Amino acid sequence: MSKPPFGKPFLRKTTHPKATGRKPTLRLWAVLAWLLIWQGLSLYIGHEILLPSPLAVIVRLIELAKEPVFWSAVWFSLLRIASGFALAVTVGVLLAAFAARWRRIEEFLTPVMLLIKATPVASFIILVLIWVNSANLSVIISFLMVLPIMYTNVRDGIANTDIKLIEMAQVFSLPKLRRVSHIYLPQTLPYFQSACMVGLGLCWKSGIAAEVIGIPTGSIGERLYLAKIYLAIPDLFAWTLTIVLVSIVFERLFMLFLRTIVIKLERGGERGSKPIEE
Amino acid sequence: MAIILTNIYKAYDSTVVFEDFSCHFDEGTVTCIMGTSGRGKTTLLRILAGLENVDDGKMVANENWRRSMVFQEDRLCESLSAIANIRLVCRKPVAGSDILEAMAAVDLDSLTANQAVRSMSGGQRRRVAILRALIAEYDLLLLDEPFKELDVETKEKVIHYTKEMTQGKTVVLVTHDEKECELMGGQLIKL
Numbered sequence: 001m002s003k004p005p006f007g008k009p010f011l012r013k014t015t016h017p018k019a020t021g022r023k024p025t026l027r028l029w030a031v032l033a034w035l036l037i038w039q040g041l042s043l044y045i046g047h048e049i050l051l052p053s054p055l056a057v058i059v060r061l062i063e064l065a066k067e068p069v070f071w072s073a074v075w076f077s078l079l080r081i082a083s084g085f086a087l088a089v090t091v092g093v094l095l096a097a098f099a100a101r102w103r104r105i106e107e108f109l110t111p112v113m114l115l116i117k118a119t120p121v122a123s124f125i126i127l128v129l130i131w132v133n134s135a136n137l138s139v140i141i142s143f144l145m146v147l148p149i150m151y152t153n154v155r156d157g158i159a160n161t162d163i164k165l166i167e168m169a170q171v172f173s174l175p176k177l178r179r180v181s182h183i184y185l186p187q188t189l190p191y192f193q194s195a196c197m198v199g200l201g202l203c204w205k206s207g208i209a210a211e212v213i214g215i216p217t218g219s220i221g222e223r224l225y226l227a228k229i230y231l232a233i234p235d236l237f238a239w240t241l242t243i244v245l246v247s248i249v250f251e252r253l254f255m256l257f258l259r260t261i262v263i264k265l266e267r268g269g270e271r272g273s274k275p276i277e278e
Numbered sequence: 279m280a281i282i283l284t285n286i287y288k289a290y291d292s293t294v295v296f297e298d299f300s301c302h303f304d305e306g307t308v309t310c311i312m313g314t315s316g317r318g319k320t321t322l323l324r325i326l327a328g329l330e331n332v333d334d335g336k337m338v339a340n341e342n343w344r345r346s347m348v349f350q351e352d353r354l355c356e357s358l359s360a361i362a363n364i365r366l367v368c369r370k371p372v373a374g375s376d377i378l379e380a381m382a383a384v385d386l387d388s389l390t391a392n393q394a395v396r397s398m399s400g401g402q403r404r405r406v407a408i409l410r411a412l413i414a415e416y417d418l419l420l421l422d423e424p425f426k427e428l429d430v431e432t433k434e435k436v437i438h439y440t441k442e443m444t445q446g447k448t449v450v451l452v453t454h455d456e457k458e459c460e461l462m463g464g465q466l467i468k469l
Contacts, residue, residue: 165355
């Protein structure tokens with residue numbers, strides 16, 4: 001084999017996540033490095049009211065966690081935001097299925113979904129506050145923020161189902177249930193999972209924002225608002241950390257639940273999945 | 279009952295595929311369709327499969343006929359095993375031993391049978407697609423270049439098995455290979 005014209009290859013080996021196709025991973029050293037930077041900045045500023053140290057925040061979080069009111073606030077917000085998310089998933093999937101089946105429904109829904117996507121969350125919060133009790137505000141806001149994402153993704157997933165497999169199902173006159181479980185479901189699932197990932201983050205952000213504006217009694221939003229009023233910055237950071245942790249746990253648990261459902265569906269739906277031996 | 283096409287006209291935009299085309303497929307016979315690319319062989323099969331409508335003309339066929347087909351592509355469900363792919367299209371339960379016997383006839387072992395088709399080779403997938411069409415209950419079997427990805431030895435074996443399994447059935451085979459026509463027998467239509 002002849003040598004290339006230059007001594008070294010022109011392209012060097014890349015380890016960039018996008019180029020290698022590997023997901024960026026959360027490394028402990030990177031987290032510790034950022035905590036150190038935070039600690040350094042806090043020491044440099046020297047005023048807890050401007051930037052409390054990570055240690056002060058964790059100490060405050062432990063103190064808060066000892067109070068029953070902390071857990072009731074977490075439960076209050078979690079229940080409502082999760083309900084809004086679940087409602088958006090259900091309604092979004094159903095509407096997407098109808099829209100994929102009947103073009104008129106898609107045409108009818110398109111302006112509403114575009115409007116919801118384009119409207120600032122603050123406008124919705126103020127509007128909904130006029131219409132409903134502030135206690136249920138985060139349910140509606142989470143629902144409204146997740147709905148268009150779920151609807152659009154699932155509808156795109158159904159629309160992008162491999163036409164060749166749909167034709168195969170048509171020729172073999174496959175029953176509807178088998179078409180859904182073996183053709184539409186596997187091909188729509190990545191779109192649904194992606195919508196869930198985006199939606200889970202968004203429902204927490206928008207839900208808490210709604211609570212901060214609506215100030216429902218006993219919510220995390222109310223606690224954040226009070227921390228702002230009394231300039232209790234360690235409290236503000238501690239509550240923020242709580243939101244981040246709860247949303248991560250919620251996201252992980254939901255994705256785990258989703259994976260379990262998918263495996264069960266694939267196993268249950270697969271006729272003849274049981275290995276056959278000679 | 280035969281399938282009779284009378285004076286059919288079919289066009290895609292400005293490209294006319296069939297104009298005043300007529301032919302018939304007798305029940306229980308094998309018909310081989312040959313012709314150069316772009317003459318409408320696949321379109322004819324798609325019309326027979328109910329995937330395309332004719333623009334004009336008449337097609338007489340029993341609407342309740344159950345169809346089975348080997349497409350030009352495998353069109354298998356990637357995450358399912360070979361057995362699950364075959365069972366997916368069967369209206370009645372099929373015994374595992376029957377499927378394994380059919381697979382053995384085309385040189386596919388039980389290990390392959392339980393393997394997800396996404397991890398199979400092109401030739402293995404092709405044979406699964408053929409078996410799926412042969413095992414499904416049908417009145418009309420449509421084969422669109424079904425043996426093209428098989429090596430010579432396997433091809434002959436699969437053709438013999440297909441012929442044996444389709445005795446007395448209505449089969450329409452599209453191919454470029456005259457030898458496949460000879461082996462399958464039946465009438466020949468050149469487009």
